[in-house]
Amino acid sequence: MNIVVLVKQVPDSGAERNLRSDDSTVDRGSASNVINEMDEYAIEEALRIREAHGGEVTVLSMGPAGAAESIRKALSMGPDGAVHVVDDALHGSCAVATSKVLAAALRTLSPDLVLCGAESTDGRVQVVPHMLAERLGVAALTGARKLTVDGGTLTVERQTEEGYEVVTAPAPAVVSVWDTINEPRYPSFKGIMAAKKKPLRTLALADLGIPADEVGLAGATSAVVEHSQRPPRSGGQKITDGGDGGVRLVEFLAAEKFV
Amino acid sequence: MDFRLTEEQRALRDSVREFALEQVAPVIGEYYERHAFPYEIVRQMGKMGLFGLPLPEEYGGMGGDYFALCLALEELARVDSSVAITLEAAISLGAMPIYRFGTPEQRETWLPRLTAGEALAGFGLTEPGFGSDAGGTATRAVLDGDEWVVNGSKAFITNSGTDLTALVTVTAVTGVNPDGSKEISAIIVPSGTPGFTVQPGYSKVGWCASDTHELTFDDCRVPAANLLGERGRGFAQFLRTLDEGRVAIAALSVGLAQGCVDESVKYAGQRRAFGRPIGDFQAIQFKIADMETRAYTARLAYYDAAARLVAGEPFKRQAAIAKLYASEAAVTNAREAAQVHGGYGFMNEFPVGRFYRDAKILEIGEGTSEIQRMIISRDLGL
Ligand SMILES: Cc1cc2nc3c(=O)[nH]c(=O)nc-3n(C[C@H](O)[C@H](O)[C@H](O)COP(=O)(O)OP(=O)(O)OC[C@H]3O[C@@H](n4cnc5c(N)ncnc54)[C@H](O)[C@@H]3O)c2cc1C
Numbered sequence: 032m033n034i035v036v037l038v039k040q041v042p043d044s045g046a047e048r049n050l051r052s053d054d055s056t057v058d059r060g061s062a063s064n065v066i067n068e069m070d071e072y073a074i075e076e077a078l079r080i081r082e083a084h085g086g087e088v089t090v091l092s093m094g095p096a097g098a099a100e101s102i103r104k105a106l107s108m109g110p111d112g113a114v115h116v117v118d119d120a121l122h123g124s125c126a127v128a129t130s131k132v133l134a135a136a137l138r139t140l141s142p143d144l145v146l147c148g149a150e151s152t153d154g155r156v157q158v159v160p161h162m163l164a165e166r167l168g169v170a171a172l173t174g175a176r177k178l179t180v181d182g183g184t185l186t187v188e189r190q191t192e193e194g195y196e197v198v199t200a201p202a203p204a205v206v207s208v209w210d211t212i213n214e215p216r217y218p219s220f221k222g223i224m225a226a227k228k229k230p231l232r233t234l235a236l237a238d239l240g241i242p243a244d245e246v247g248l249a250g251a252t253s254a255v256v257e258h259s260q261r262p263p264r265s266g267g268q269k270i271t272d273g274g275d276g277g278v279r280l281v282e283f284l285a286a287e288k289f290v
Numbered sequence: 291m292d293f294r295l296t297e298e299q300r301a302l303r304d305s306v307r308e309f310a311l312e313q314v315a316p317v318i319g320e321y322y323e324r325h326a327f328p329y330e331i332v333r334q335m336g337k338m339g340l341f342g343l344p345l346p347e348e349y350g351g352m353g354g355d356y357f358a359l360c361l362a363l364e365e366l367a368r369v370d371s372s373v374a375i376t377l378e379a380a381i382s383l384g385a386m387p388i389y390r391f392g393t394p395e396q397r398e399t400w401l402p403r404l405t406a407g408e409a410l411a412g413f414g415l416t417e418p419g420f421g422s423d424a425g426g427t428a429t430r431a432v433l434d435g436d437e438w439v440v441n442g443s444k445a446f447i448t449n450s451g452t453d454l455t456a457l458v459t460v461t462a463v464t465g466v467n468p469d470g471s472k473e474i475s476a477i478i479v480p481s482g483t484p485g486f487t488v489q490p491g492y493s494k495v496g497w498c499a500s501d502t503h504e505l506t507f508d509d510c511r512v513p514a515a516n517l518l519g520e521r522g523r524g525f526a527q528f529l530r531t532l533d534e535g536r537v538a539i540a541a542l543s544v545g546l547a548q549g550c551v552d553e554s555v556k557y558a559g560q561r562r563a564f565g566r567p568i569g570d571f572q573a574i575q576f577k578i579a580d581m582e583t584r585a586y587t588a589r590l591a592y593y594d595a596a597a598r599l600v601a602g603e604p605f606k607r608q609a610a611i612a613k614l615y616a617s618e619a620a621v622t623n624a625r626e627a628a629q630v631h632g633g634y635g636f637m638n639e640f641p642v643g644r645f646y647r648d649a650k651i652l653e654i655g656e657g658t659s660e661i662q663r664m665i666i667s668r669d670l671g672l
Contacts, residue, residue, distance in 0.1 A: 107301060217309045219339035220352040223301045 032086035032180065032202070034077045035140050036110065037133065037147035037159075039067045040094050040101035044152040054248060055255035056123045057153045059095065066101045069148025071108075072208050075215040077146050078109045080180055087111045089140060093121060093132055099231065106226035107218035113229065114140065118236040123248030126154070130162035132246060135239040137167060142203060144185065149174050149207040160207035170200030176211040192288060293593050299361060302354070306362045309338060310369035315641075318370045321499040322644060325491065327452050328499050331373055336407020341380055345389055349401035356534065357596040360541035364589070367545025368552065369641075371648040372499035374542045379448035379500075380404070382535040384411030387459055387476065391519030391527050396478065403456065412450035412458040414505055415528055418443055422661050424461070425525060429507065431462035431477055436514045438462075438477050440485070440507040451488040451503040455481045458505060461524045474524040478516040485510030496647035533606050535656045536613040537599055540592035543616035543652045546645055547585040550620075550627035553642050554578050557631055574630055581623045588616035607669040614662035617652035624649035 042048045042062030049058045077088045090105045090113035092098055102113045116136050124132070137145060145167075150157045164171030172178075175187035176195060186199040190209050218226075236243055244250055270279050284290045295303065313334055321328045335341065344359045345351025352358075359381060367374035385404040388396055388411065403409035420426035429442025440462055444450075450458050457480045465473035479486050489504040519527050555578060558569030568574050591612040598605035627642040628635030635642050653659045 104301065107305075217334075217338045218301065218305045220298075220302050220343055220354045220358055221339055221347070223298050223305065224353065226301075227298065 032080060032084050032143045034080060034086060034088045034144045034146060035091050035137060035142040036073050036077045036088060038070045038090050038092045038102065038105045039151050040064050040098040041067045041151055041153040050258045054123060055258050064097065064101065066105055067148055067151045069150060069210060071215040072210050072212050073146040073148050074105055074108050074110065075213045076178055076208055084180060089114060091136055093129060102231060103226050106229045107222040108216055109222055113231045115231060115233045117233055120236055120243035120247045123251060124246045125251040125253050126156050126158050126162060127252045128246040128250050130159050130166055132239065132241060134163055134166035135241055136234060144202055145205040147207050149209050160205050164205040170204040172198050172200055172204055173207045175206055175208045178206055293590060302358055303361045303365055306365040310366050314373055315369050318373065318499060319639060322372065323638065325498050327501050328373060332376065332407060335377060340377055341407035342405030345385060345405050349397060350405040355600045357600050360538055360592060360596045363538055363541045364545040367542040368549040371546055372497050374545060375497055375500050376449060378538045378542055380410050382538050383413030383531065384449060387518060387527065387531050409456035410449040410452055410454045411456060412447045414444035414447045414458050414460040416445050418445045422658055427461055427463055427472065427474055429460060429462040431464050433514060437511045438514060438516065440477060440479060440510040442507050444505040446502055447505055449501050450505055452501045457481060459518055461528060464521060473522045475521045476518040476524040476527055477512060478518050479510060479512055483510055483512055496651055532656055533609050534599060536609040537592055537595045539652060539656050540612035540616040543620040544585055544589045544592055546620040546649055547588060547623040550623035550642060550645055551578060551581045551585055554581060554627045554630040577626050577630060581626055584619035584623055588619045591615050607666055610662040610665040614659055620652050621649045
């Protein structure tokens with residue numbers, strides 16, 4: 032199976048993150064950047080499918096030059112090669128433009144399966160997998176907590192707030208995954224050394240035949256008009272047990288969809 | 291002249307650091323409290339290839355070097371020493387002697403499982419009556435036909451009694467040298483060999499999630515082919531093993547010393563006294579600055595020793611200096627970190643409580659500080 036995994040470099044969600052004051056885009060320059068957490072699960076799933084069914088795993092990433100570091104890290108987990116779409120004109124691309132660029136790159140790779148994380152921790156719009164499937168004219172199996180490959184048929188358990196749905200589609204398809212799907216491996220030293228020698232191809236917009244004004248801030252279909260700091264954490268809600276403490280706790284947990 | 295790490299060395303260090311923070315830190319306190327061996331963590335480290343880090347790929351290793359191992363040990367010990375010593379002993383004392391001195395058959399038999407972390411090997415040198423003076427070995431092995439018959443006991447042997455332990459290499463007296471001294475050889479004793487008994491685990495002050503036992507050998511018979519290396523070369527072999535091990539213990543010590551800095555910086559920013567964070571007090575700031583200085587210098591010392599080792603240059607003195615300085619830095623930093631934490635530093639639930647208990651053994655194991663000073667002064671011609 033020819034699998035392409037989408038990998039995005041994002042600011043570490045465990046550290047301080049900001050938007051840029053000049054154009055309200057994610058501040059990637061001063062952040063400590065890492066592989067989008069959910070994408071590591073997608074990589075792991077791709078590697079497991081390769082181990083079980085054979086084939087090839089290619090990492091595809093769109094991002095600034097600095098994203099190469101995350102691509103190397105992704106390769107050290109085990110994929111065979113990577114494609115990096117990098118172009119100054121891409122800065123500030125909205126989800127629609129991003130899906131246009133990724134779809135164009137995917138067409139050059141003709142995958143049987145596109146795996147990606149269900150969301151990125153910077154944008155969190157969760158629409159890119161659907162947009163990609165639409166552009167490629169294939170099924171979107173999103174939010175998977177389990178994926179089974181049986182010949183040319185893909186079956187996922189699609190995680191929902193209440194439980195899960197079983198959905199199937201023929202390959203090729205786009206499958207996005209949540210962190211419930213597996214436990215990603217840590218790169219081994221052999222993997223780290225091997226990653227150095229794996230092919231990493233870079234593509235510019237011109238290589239994909241996409242005019243620069245259709246992407247980036249110039250071609251954005253949506254714009255962040257304004258942004259402000261998150262308000263300081265409020266004091267929370269204190270429940271004094273007057274006999275109904277337990278019930279009120281459960282009500283709170285249910286309202287927040289924890290149970 | 292450059293002590294900066296390569297991109298790959300940094301990637302390895304980061305990968306192990308991530309593993310230690312995500313998989314070890316949240317659960318290790320509980321293993322420690324129960325004096326339980328962390329099988330699940332060992333399994334994961336095996337999957338990551340850590341047990342084969344400095345060994346060649348033909349035996350299932352990662353094809354890295356001893357420097358890579360030291361980097362991994364430092365990052366593990368920065369979070370927990372029991373896990374770090376389990377890896378250190380498994381490689382330096384367990385697999386390395388078999389790789390270095392073993393026959394092709396012995397390597398084939400044992401190394402693939404050892405490098406995968408599916409099996410562990412112990413190294414039995416110390417005895418109840420002989421530690422620093424290991425040449426005093428009282429354990430004997432007599433060749434009877436095509437079998438060695440081993441009698442005696444070994445003390446404080448790491449990784450010797452886990453469910454994964456496949457063998458222990460023991461040093462034993464096998465005869466008398468022409469000059470009248472003891473002829474010492476190393477013999478592989480597989481776990482479960484009749485006459486080989488693993489005594490119950492010790493009640494230890496620290497390293498509580500690491501496996502340590504006294505071993506007894508009572509007419510224990512193993513094939514003659516289990517001789518490791520040359521007959522009569524056992525002493526020289528383990529001296530080489532210990533020289534390498536010292537660099538690894540230095541790395542482990544630096545990890546603990548650095549972990550003390552990490553925890554102290556964090557705590558100094560959170561804990562308040564007299565209306566402000568204790569990190570505002572210069573007394574606390576300087577303590578932590580001194581801790582960082584010790585960890586940093588100790589790291590340079592082990593980097594240099596490890597670089598010489600990897601380059602095939604003499605490194606005995608540098609290994610002793612690194613081990614001596616780093617272990618003492620670890621003990622000092624652990625004491626100071628506990629002080630920064632006040633009463634909470636005396637509680638097991640805080641990592642620094644564990645660091646305090648784990649630090650002392652670093653000045654004792656794989657050659658005491660006194661022995662390191664002897665090695666250094668001898669090397670200076672004294
Ligand atoms: C948790 C743990 C794990 C261990 N794991 C292993 C293992 O896997 N394999 C193994 O073989 N051993 C292992 N050891 C043993 C360890 O290496 C020894 O404890 C150590 O070498 C010291 O030996 P000893 O305990 O006999 O102390 P001794 O040699 O009795 O030393 C007592 C004191 O006398 C000092 N001293 C001794 N000789 C001199 C001298 N000539 N000049 C000045 N001072 C001197 C020492 O420095 C020390 O301060 C382990 C020990 C522990 C506690």
